[in-house]
Amino acid sequence: MKAIQVSKVGGPEVLELVELPVPEPKANEALIEIKAAGVNFIDVYFREGRYPAPLPFVNGQEAAGVVTAVGADVANLNVGDRVAYTSALGSYAEYAVVPADRLVKIPDQLDFNQAAAAMLQGMTAHYLCHSTYPIKSGERGPRAGSPSGVQETALVHAAAGGVGLLLVQMCKLLGARVIGTAGSQEKAELARAAGADEVIIYTEQDFETETKRLTGGQGIDVVYDGVGKDTFEKDLNVMRPRGYVVLFGGASGAVPPFDLLKLTQKGSLFVTRPKLGDYIATREELEQRSNDVLQMIVRGDLKLRIHKSYPLAEAQRAHRDLEGRKTTGKILLIP
Secondary structure, eight states: OEEEEESSOSSGGGEEEEEOOOOOOOTTEEEEEEEEEEEOHHHHHHHHTSSOOOSSEEOOSEEEEEEEEEOTTOOSOOTTOEEEEESSSOOSBSEEEEEGGGOEEOOTTSOHHHHHHHHHHHHHHHHIIIIISOOOTTEEOGGGTSOTTEEOEEEESSTTBHHHHHHHHHHHHTTOEEEEEESSHHHHHHHHHTTOSEEEETTTSOHHHHHHHHTTTSOEEEEEESSOTTTHHHHHHTEEEEEEEEEOOOTTOOOOOOOTHHHHHTTSOEEEOOOGGGGSOSHHHHHHHHHHHHHHHHHTSSOOOEEEEEEGGGHHHHHHHHHTTOOOBEEEEEO
């Protein structure tokens, strides 16, 4: 089979197209013929060595495809089932072996591209606004230090990105006021189309100044930040007392160490650095969260934007476009 292998960590050039044997499933595993693989920033982190993995490895964390073989003790899957998964390395390939309890079945109404586009980023958006800082039906309660009955305000960075567009939609469905940031007028329009109430073009405006203006100096309840180094310090400055800074990625680099006393000085703030794996750790939670996301798409409540599909052999180009912020929404690799 063809696969994209990383033999040494580094830039996009370390993504090599190679021929490898088709793997065989062991007990409690299934072999998947991959029809579409998602490209995500976590793949960049593995490629760079920021997240270590034994070398060499096949990159990629997310895919959709067809079960072609099952190992012993696999009870709930059959050859021919249409499935999707995330959080298992090896999706930049024509085939992958995946633990059976990490696979979810794709609703008949969705195709492979939609399923591959929904798993990692869809469930990330879901856990952020339903679990890490759950938007409470659009009303701020005692946890934020204000009377109930006041609409919650969420700031979503990179609101036209893959997670951002889905997160904006979910926050709006939950009743929040959403302020987004984007790098261009075109991206701002996409964020508005997804439901953002206000969009700050950070290349033209200072998001700290604008966020304070848009909230009348009151600050926001929660910031969902996948950017990291370039935004974190200002995030702390736009929060209302007892607000939540939810740092779920580092597209601009890792946040430097900082003195926790700053959280006291800025109003007894909360900071968390979650990851998807801890929010789909059990089979029950994986099924609940993935089913919520996939059914939102089936119903039309959640709209996917697939920016571009690249042939598997063009993985380097896909990574360069992702890191160069040339993409809006989801990008896929097609074996």
